[in-house]
Amino acid sequence: MGAQLRVYKRxxxxxxxxxxxxxxxxxxAASRVVKAQRKVAASAPYATELTRAxxxxxxxxxxxxxxxxxxxxxxxxxxxxxTSDRGLAGAFNSNAxxxxxxxxxxxxxxxxxxxxxxxxxxxxxxxxxxxxxxAESWSGFTDEPTYADAKKVAGPLIEAIEKDxxxxxxxxxxxVYTEFVSMMTQTAVDGRLLPLRLEEVQEESSAKGEIxxxxxxEPSAEDVLDALLPRYVESRIYNALLQSAAxxxxxxxxxxxxxTDNAGDLITTLSRLANAARQAExxxxxxxxxxxxxxxxxATAGSDK
Amino acid sequence: xxxxxxxxxxxxDREVWSGQATLVVARTTSGDIGVMxxxxxxxxxxxxxxxxxxxxxGATVVVAVHGGFISFxxxxxxxxxxxxxxxxxxxxxxxxxxxxxxxxEGDDAAERRADVRLRTxxxx
Numbered sequence: 001m002g003a004q005l006r007v008y009k010r011x012x013x014x015x016x017x018x019x020x021x022x023x024x025x026x027x028x029a030a031s032r033v034v035k036a037q038r039k040v041a042a043s044a045p046y047a048t049e050l051t052r053a054x055x056x057x058x059x060x061x062x063x064x065x066x067x068x069x070x071x072x073x074x075x076x077x078x079x080x081x082x083t084s085d086r087g088l089a090g091a092f093n094s095n096a097x098x099x100x101x102x103x104x105x106x107x108x109x110x111x112x113x114x115x116x117x118x119x120x121x122x123x124x125x126x127x128x129x130x131x132x133x134x135a136e137s138w139s140g141f142t143d144e145p146t147y148a149d150a151k152k153v154a155g156p157l158i159e160a161i162e163k164d165x166x167x168x169x170x171x172x173x174x175x176v177y178t179e180f181v182s183m184m185t186q187t188a189v190d191g192r193l194l195p196l197r198l199e200e201v202q203e204e205s206s207a208k209g210e211i212x213x214x215x216x217x218e219p220s221a222e223d224v225l226d227a228l229l230p231r232y233v234e235s236r237i238y239n240a241l242l243q244s245a246a247x248x249x250x251x252x253x254x255x256x257x258x259x260t261d262n263a264g265d266l267i268t269t270l271s272r273l274a275n276a277a278r279q280a281e282x283x284x285x286x287x288x289x290x291x292x293x294x295x296x297x298x299a300t301a302g303s304d305k
Numbered sequence: 306x307x308x309x310x311x312x313x314x315x316x317x318d319r320e321v322w323s324g325q326a327t328l329v330v331a332r333t334t335s336g337d338i339g340v341m342x343x344x345x346x347x348x349x350x351x352x353x354x355x356x357x358x359x360x361x362x363g364a365t366v367v368v369a370v371h372g373g374f375i376s377f378x379x380x381x382x383x384x385x386x387x388x389x390x391x392x393x394x395x396x397x398x399x400x401x402x403x404x405x406x407x408x409x410e411g412d413d414a415a416e417r418r419a420d421v422r423l424r425t426x427x428x429x
Contacts, residue, residue: 045315049383053376056348147317147387213378218349219335227350228374231387238317 002281008274019263026256029249036246047235054232056215057225065225070195074171077112078160082177082244083123084142092251093122099188100176145245150238158230161194177240178247186247193236308342309361310380316389328359331375346378355425367392369425395422
């Protein structure tokens with residue numbers, strides 16, 4: 001076998017092996033998306049009920065709460081960025097990071113100091129590499145987040161917002177995550193969690209045009225709000241974590257699908273080249289034989305005379 | 306037919322139970338409260354503890370609720386809990402083991418959780 005042909009054969013073998021791996025990863029990701037989507041759907045009733053309750057307290061009482069009132073001049077803000085632990089998901093992580101950086105730039109332009117909180121090793125690695133300060137980070141659960149994980153993340157954030165700005169607390173809490181729109185579309189979005197914009201929450205919950213009744217609060221509106229808001233933040237973070245996980249799996253699936261397709265194309269091209277090389281080799285051998293035998297025939301014909 | 310109210314008991318990650326009921330008894334921070342059909346709109350903070358639901362076919366469902374809220378309006382009652390377990394789902398032996406372990410280690414939160422589970426099973 002010619003040297004050229006051997007090289008082609010070897011490359012075909014290695015690309016075939018790669019294709020098998022990416023195909024397997026694609027299938028794993030596909031099954032995980034479905035599972036993650038189911039979890040997003042399962043968390044929806046809790047989130048809707050909680051949003052309804054928050055709206056009810058927020059609109060049904062004149063309670064002032066640090067988590068619902070905007071500071072007149074906000075000077076410090078926290079940004080929570082949700083990324084994944086592992087890569088191989090196309091532009092998933094870089095999109096989220098880019099969105100967070102735009103948000104940070106915007107907040108800084110408004111004259112606010114920004115504390116960054118990060119979920120996921122990828123985002124953390126990005127910030128560490130650039131030696132930027134990260135207030136706190138979590139990782140290890142981004143593939144399948146549980147409610148306990150969301151609580152773990154929400155704890156320090158709620159603490160920071162309840163603290164006075166002068167003691168290192170923050171006035172605002174923003175979250176950047178990847179919204180799961182469909183299997184094909186996932187977009188990095190940013191949103192302000194706190195202080196609550198009641199109008200927005202209201203819009204979300206009363207899309208059906210229902211009128212909220214006048215509630216009796218047990219024990220009191222303030223206490224209910226005190227207990228309710230942290231849960232609301234936790235549930236929002238939980239929902240964002242779940243969506244981010246589903247998006248990550250969908251992005252992985254897509255990236256691995258195109259990798260598999262590419263490998264297939266590469267194999268086709270390489271086999272064509274290998275076939276051409278083989279043909280050239282055969283043609284060369286034939287012409288060598290023909291040429292040799294012709295020379296031999298000429299020589300014998302000459303010696304006969 | 307007696308009046309009924311619709312109950313939805315949702316935990317953070319799933320819907321635990323939903324159906325028609327005639328009476329729901331839960332413990333809020335300011336004491337036990339019983340909700341029957343036609344109750345005034347209500348929003349309260351729940352204590353960890355068993356919640357008893359008398360369903361419209363006369364059966365009783367007992368649920369262990371670990372912190373959460375109760376909200377009632379338009380004859381629809383929602384119980385929101387971070388963690389909620391039906392009495393049937395609770396593994397008594399495991400809860401007892403947990404209780405002992407928590408007592409030995411002085412882990413108050415775990416002790417309370419196990420205690421709520423056992424009380425729920427006892428109330429069934």
